[in-house]
Amino acid sequence: MARPARVVIDLAAARSNLALVRRLAPHSRVMAVVKADAYGHGLVRMARAFAGADAFGVACVEEAMGLRDAGVAAPIVLLEGAFCAGEIATIRRARLETVVHRPDQIEMLARAGGGEPVRVWVKVDSGMHRLGFAPAQVRTVAARLCALPAVARPLRFMTQLASAYTPGAPSVAAQLQAYDRATAGSEGEHSIANSAGIAAWPDTHRDWVRPGLMLYGGAPLAGRSAADLGLRAVMTLRSELIAVKHVAAGARIGYGGTWTCPQAMPIGIVAMGYGDGYPRHAPSGTPALVNGTRVPIIGKSSMDMLCVDLRACPAAVVGDPVVLWGADLAVDEIAAGAGTVAYELMCGVQARARYEEHDGGQG
Numbered sequence: 001m002a003r004p005a006r007v008v009i010d011l012a013a014a015r016s017n018l019a020l021v022r023r024l025a026p027h028s029r030v031m032a033v034v035k036a037d038a039y040g041h042g043l044v045r046m047a048r049a050f051a052g053a054d055a056f057g058v059a060c061v062e063e064a065m066g067l068r069d070a071g072v073a074a075p076i077v078l079l080e081g082a083f084c085a086g087e088i089a090t091i092r093r094a095r096l097e098t099v100v101h102r103p104d105q106i107e108m109l110a111r112a113g114g115g116e117p118v119r120v121w122v123k124v125d126s127g128m129h130r131l132g133f134a135p136a137q138v139r140t141v142a143a144r145l146c147a148l149p150a151v152a153r154p155l156r157f158m159t160q161l162a163s164a165y166t167p168g169a170p171s172v173a174a175q176l177q178a179y180d181r182a183t184a185g186s187e188g189e190h191s192i193a194n195s196a197g198i199a200a201w202p203d204t205h206r207d208w209v210r211p212g213l214m215l216y217g218g219a220p221l222a223g224r225s226a227a228d229l230g231l232r233a234v235m236t237l238r239s240e241l242i243a244v245k246h247v248a249a250g251a252r253i254g255y256g257g258t259w260t261c262p263q264a265m266p267i268g269i270v271a272m273g274y275g276d277g278y279p280r281h282a283p284s285g286t287p288a289l290v291n292g293t294r295v296p297i298i299g300k301s302s303m304d305m306l307c308v309d310l311r312a313c314p315a316a317v318v319g320d321p322v323v324l325w326g327a328d329l330a331v332d333e334i335a336a337g338a339g340t341v342a343y344e345l346m347c348g349v350q351a352r353a354r355y356e357e358h359d360g361g362q363g
């Protein structure tokens, strides 16, 4: 039998999460963010699952063309815009929409001349200090873009929130105020909210919302679980026990022997490791589910394997199912234990762990 490591994708959960976004932001259109291979879930698969979205957001032309080549006809927005002038022709031909966040991207459009105009989103740096024009520059940038034959009018405007996942973060109001001032009087649609904005900050909803994490069932807000918000895990990382053994008190487990058995006990070896995307930094004690029972992992995960303490399920045998994260074990909990975020764990899943999808459940 093949190595049992699997990434199981629940399409019904994905649709249910999109429906929840619609309920939370009923007056906004939804740009489903599918960059980074749809946060590790599979670009085309997830675009199909989110077929009801009004647009898709991606990080680059290659991702956008992956969607167009698969027959996705919906609007697609390049969230970082063109990386070089050579991409403008593709943007036009494939009818992509593009962010403009830097002066030379304006020049690329200026040199493109007439023809079918491109839909442009002006990125405003309202305080995150990553991409975008400073608020004081926005009016000048907008005027220049509006004068270009290659640019569709009206423009659209967007910004990104730095700390919306923190309840009550004062920076959210400050960013909103900076954004509203910068764009006041400019005709066009607006987009501010990512998942955290959608979940907790209704003032940020505007014409378009841009959910990523929450569509996949990750928790967008600090201190609140995904389940609490009504989100369902789309990805389950699962495998099986490939060995069960009984070891003596004092036995040390795995590379470096970082975990010592306090008593004679059963342990299980799981076909799952950092070569599949399971975080090496998950400490001993990080939970996994063996036959649905929570057990702690013990020792360091290695490339292909990790070990679990089977004292809580002594009847476990080779071939029993093991869930590393998913529907009944929030990826956010594993991420917190490993000192990272659900985004990184989802994106880090490797194609070696075979993907399967199902469309069962409610949704």
Ligand SMILES: *Cc1c(COP(=O)(O)O)cnc(C)c1O
Pocket (backbone or CB within 6 Å): 033, 035, 079, 160, 193, 194, 195, 196, 210, 211, 212, 213, 214
């Ligand atoms: C990735 C991204 C999003 C989605 O953010 P989530 O926190 O995953 O909801 C939204 N907007 C932009 C510009 C992004 O780059």
